[in-house]
Amino acid sequence: MRPKVILDAGPAVHQAAGLGRYATELATALWRGESNRTELALFYNDHSGHRLPAALTNVPSSRLPMGQYRWRLSALASQVVRRPNLQRHLPPGDIYHATEHLLPRMARRTVLTVHDLIFRHLPETHTWRNRAFLATAMPIFARRADAIIAVSEQTKRDVVTAYGVPAAKVEVIPEGIDQDLFQPVCTGCDLSRTLQQRHGDYLLMVGTLEPRKNHAAAARALAILNQRGRSLNLVVVGGSGWKFSPFHKLVEELNLGTRVHFAGRVPDAELPTYYTNARVLLQPSLYEGFGFPILEAMGCATPVVSSNRSSLPELAGDCALLVDPTEPAAIAHAVEQVLDQPRLRSEMIRGGRKRAATFTWAEAARRTVDIYLSLL
Incomplete structure (x- = not known):
């Protein structure tokens, strides 16, 4: 029937x-x-x-x-x-x-x-x-x-x-995930060059702007990284949610006003370019039922540092670095591992692409x- x-x-x-x-x-x-x-x-x-x-x-x-x-x-x-x-x-x-x-x-x-x-x-x-x-x-x-x-x-x-x-x-x-869409893109295309000029070397977060996404921990990790001599920005992609004004205040308190860039809601067709040009995707959420950005980033050959809570470990498997999302220092350390260990980065990219292809x-x-x- x-x-x-x-x-x-x-x-x-x-x-x-x-x-x-x-x-x-x-x-x-x-x-x-x-x-x-x-x-x-x-x-x-x-x-x-x-x-x-x-x-x-x-x-x-x-x-x-x-x-x-x-x-x-x-x-x-x-x-x-x-x-x-x-x-x-x-x-x-x-x-x-x-x-x-x-x-x-x-x-x-x-x-x-x-x-x-x-x-x-x-x-x-x-x-x-x-x-x-x-x-x-x-x-x-x-x-x-x-x-x-x-x-x-x-x-x-x-x-x-x-x-x-x-x-x-x-x-x-x-x-x-859309397997045709979330693939690595040419880093020399017009949008890639625009993102590189606008954002430099950047970490990426994708998702609605709301407290459980834990942008605050990402900002604190960014501050730690730049205090250690890095020159990184944080690009925040996502539409406005609720209870997000404290984050803007935190950005100012941490003197990150020029380092945190709000891209707003981005058309799906442009997301792969944001992922591909990012040094690392951050997913420090306090709770998720699923978590599309992890898989989308993996499909685009971008390493992932993720929260070790809720559903995120089962999505990431052994292809991402998992951290306590309440510990900015741990997030910063994981980012440094990805940036400073080319072999680890290559393994994460290779494994991540295979994993993303199964969803x-x-x-x-x-x-x-x-x-x-x-x-x-």
Whole structure:
């Protein structure tokens, strides 16, 4: 049987960071590579006026014009009263796949993707309203879903521990990266020359500007390195998040105003150039459910210094240097190892490229369809 799957494409429409990438890339891979095993249709709440990414415009879709908060509360309410009130707004189908942490009650089989439980581990990084919603809703969503996809072993452990769901109900399906895009680029091209002139020798961080990404530790490590005679800059790529003003103050306190460069949100097509020209990618996050920059940097032949917490060690394997993200001196030392040991750098680049090549959206889509078929 070829099941019809209604996939929530809301993150692809409304978000540009990790959740948006997951929904976009998974839906694209399902549409292009798994149409012989599943019939795909998209659904999203049309609260922002945005539309589907270009890659998904040919996929059958429907939308519900409902405000963001009303949609979230209605999804939770439908689970509380155990009535599939929202299903009438969806096209017919066999399976509903919630690609973010929002699962309405359905009179059909359901799949829930859980990306992380950061709101439990680092509650201070979420607004009180979002914490309250997720603390109430996620136990219900996790228990009511027929199957759960976790994007990492760390997330699976968190879900099983926090909500008591059977481990057999949670399948780990890692996310992928665009294998064609994240490759080394010519360091003599126009953009490369521009970056070299603008930023010199630089360390790179990629991700939304928010406290859990731990830019502060990266800045302190940069200060240590430059005090030791290095001449390095830190390039920060990512859109504005929340609670980030203390970082700007820290940069000034450390006299790094000319050393920390904010590039803002960069088009995906330009990211490989930022990675390729960086001396080292820093990923000192306090918590991640996955961590795209590690794999993207490895694909672009850039060495990685990463936090040793949450899901990051399982992504990095033995191809990155892992450090305590709360110890700027340890971060600085790891960077110096990469810069001063050519053999180590070469080994990290070679191993990293092989590792990054194993994380594909085609494989994620194939295994996701296996989950769909198991529910029939």
